[in-house]
Amino acid sequence: MSDQAKIIYNDQTFEAPVVKGSEGELGLDISKLRGSTGLVTYDVAYKNTGATQSSITFIDGEKGILRHRGYSIEDLANNASFLEVAFLLLKGHLPNKKEYENYADLIRMHTLVNEDVKHVFQAFPNGSHPMGQLMTMMSMMSAFYPDSLNPHRIEEDFDMTITRLIAKTPTLVAMIQKKKMGHPLVYPKNNLEYVDNFLNMTFGQITQEYAVDPVLSSAMNKLLILHADHEQNCSASTVRIVGSSQSNLYASISAGIAALWGPSHGGANQRVLEMLEEIAKDGGNVQKFIDRAKDKNDPFRLMGFGHRVYKNFDPRARIIKKSADEVLGQLKVNDPILHLAKELEEKALADPYFAERKLFPNVDFYSGIIYRAMGFPVDMFTVLFALGRMPGWIAQWNEMRKAGQPIGRPRQIYTGEVHRPYPSWDERG
Ligand code: CMC
Numbered sequence: 001m002s003d004q005a006k007i008i009y010n011d012q013t014f015e016a017p018v019v020k021g022s023e024g025e026l027g028l029d030i031s032k033l034r035g036s037t038g039l040v041t042y043d044v045a046y047k048n049t050g051a052t053q054s055s056i057t058f059i060d061g062e063k064g065i066l067r068h069r070g071y072s073i074e075d076l077a078n079n080a081s082f083l084e085v086a087f088l089l090l091k092g093h094l095p096n097k098k099e100y101e102n103y104a105d106l107i108r109m110h111t112l113v114n115e116d117v118k119h120v121f122q123a124f125p126n127g128s129h130p131m132g133q134l135m136t137m138m139s140m141m142s143a144f145y146p147d148s149l150n151p152h153r154i155e156e157d158f159d160m161t162i163t164r165l166i167a168k169t170p171t172l173v174a175m176i177q178k179k180k181m182g183h184p185l186v187y188p189k190n191n192l193e194y195v196d197n198f199l200n201m202t203f204g205q206i207t208q209e210y211a212v213d214p215v216l217s218s219a220m221n222k223l224l225i226l227h228a229d230h231e232q233n234c235s236a237s238t239v240r241i242v243g244s245s246q247s248n249l250y251a252s253i254s255a256g257i258a259a260l261w262g263p264s265h266g267g268a269n270q271r272v273l274e275m276l277e278e279i280a281k282d283g284g285n286v287q288k289f290i291d292r293a294k295d296k297n298d299p300f301r302l303m304g305f306g307h308r309v310y311k312n313f314d315p316r317a318r319i320i321k322k323s324a325d326e327v328l329g330q331l332k333v334n335d336p337i338l339h340l341a342k343e344l345e346e347k348a349l350a351d352p353y354f355a356e357r358k359l360f361p362n363v364d365f366y367s368g369i370i371y372r373a374m375g376f377p378v379d380m381f382t383v384l385f386a387l388g389r390m391p392g393w394i395a396q397w398n399e400m401r402k403a404g405q406p407i408g409r410p411r412q413i414y415t416g417e418v419h420r421p422y423p424s425w426d427e428r429g
Pocket of ligand 1 (some may be wrong): 230233263264265266268293294300301302303304305306307308309357359362363364
């Protein structure tokens with residue numbers, strides 16, 4: 001197989017090296033194309049652009065494969081703890097027992113947030129969206145750790161910022177939920193494991209002992225793992241590009257949270273539930289909503305369906321669907337919304353419109369149903385996605401930083417006015 005490709009333009013031939021990934025993925029290295037031919041590549045929304053080489057996550061969208069550092073998402077979701085997966089993403093290998101215990105202890109030592117953070121929370125109006133709060137709290141962290149602002153600091157300082165982020169994000173997320181409920185904060189209890197500690201801070205009360213339900217704990221652990229990383233998606237690319245200007249990690253993650261908030265990305269999990277509730281309120285006519293999604297004059301889309309990369313079943317959705325059945329069964333929840341979701345999935349999958357476009361349910365289709373059964377308010381769903389995605393964002397940022405990648409800066413094809421003289425007031429009519 002050739003390791004060069006030729007691009008012929010007028011009388012010029014550009015020989016582009018072919019870059020090969022460890023799973024056989026091929027890419028054209030066009031970094032010198034403009035210098036040789038004057039051409040840039042044109043690829044709106046980067047649908048066919050590899051922005052980096054990366055050794056963190058592998059996806060084969062045609063086959064429905066997702067692996068982190070070589071381990072399948074199925075193996076990780078069924079066997080690992082979220083903290084183990086975070087370690088894997090951040091350090092590149094699964095921890096041995098000693099490494100894991102040390103890591104869990106290190107994270108435990110940093111779960112508290114500064115007491116002054118409470119004052120920032122007080123400023124949010126009641127009812128403000130949890131994603132807006134999380135984004136603000138994340139940027140605010142840079143104010144509490146000014147040492148993190150220096151892009152040339154020593155490696156140990158970077159490690160400490162990463163540790164703080166993994167340790168304190170569950171505390172911040174729980175604070176957002178408590179603010180929403182109008183309940184007093186529950187502080188971290190460091191004898192608990194990572195996920196149980198989060199559930200205790202979220203659902204526990206200061207007035208009484210709270211025993212973490214193992215069913216909830218296992219479901220939460222799985223959901224966090226399923227969201228932990230997804231290679232160069234919109235929010236990860238945002239984190240990388242913001243970080244490429246040597247902006248600090250808190251600011252980069254805050255930008256990632258902003259990107260995740262949108263309904264085309266992580267915000268879809270909230271929209272799926274709202275859509276299912278709307279269908280139920282409208283009398284449960286699933287076909288009507290499928291027809292609307294197919295109508296090109298109607299902006300409505302089936303939320304939780306379709307994916308930029310997966311042109312096969314999203315492997316995360318398969319795992320979540322099974323988990324939703326288990327959790328609802330164990331919690332003895334008979335949710336009519338789940339029945340509607342199943343009917344919608346069956347009808348859409350049988351419809352040629354969705355089959356031809358390879359539109360399958362994605363990770364967000366079922367996650368909301370589990371979150372709802374667990375007792376989370378619907379506008380907290382995307383915040384939970386962000387909590388799970390934290391190690392992935394950090395791993396992507398750190399890979400970019402350690403490779404010394406230059407500032408990210410795409411080109412454009414300008415289509416505006418060509419040069420014209422500056423008119424006087426009279427000439428403007
Ligand atoms: N409902 C109806 N039609 C759809 C849908 C949908 N959910 N998704 C895509 N299509 C159609 C689209 O209209 C287009 O049709 P045509 O070829 O006739 O013009 C075709 O499928 C290709 O769609 P696209 O918009 O070019 O695909 P994309 O890769 O730009 O968008 C997407 C991917 C996820 C933004 C899109 O499928 C979508 O809006 N889905 C609903 C929102 C959603 O569930 N987002 C969560 C994504 S997974 C979680 C994450 O990792 O963020």
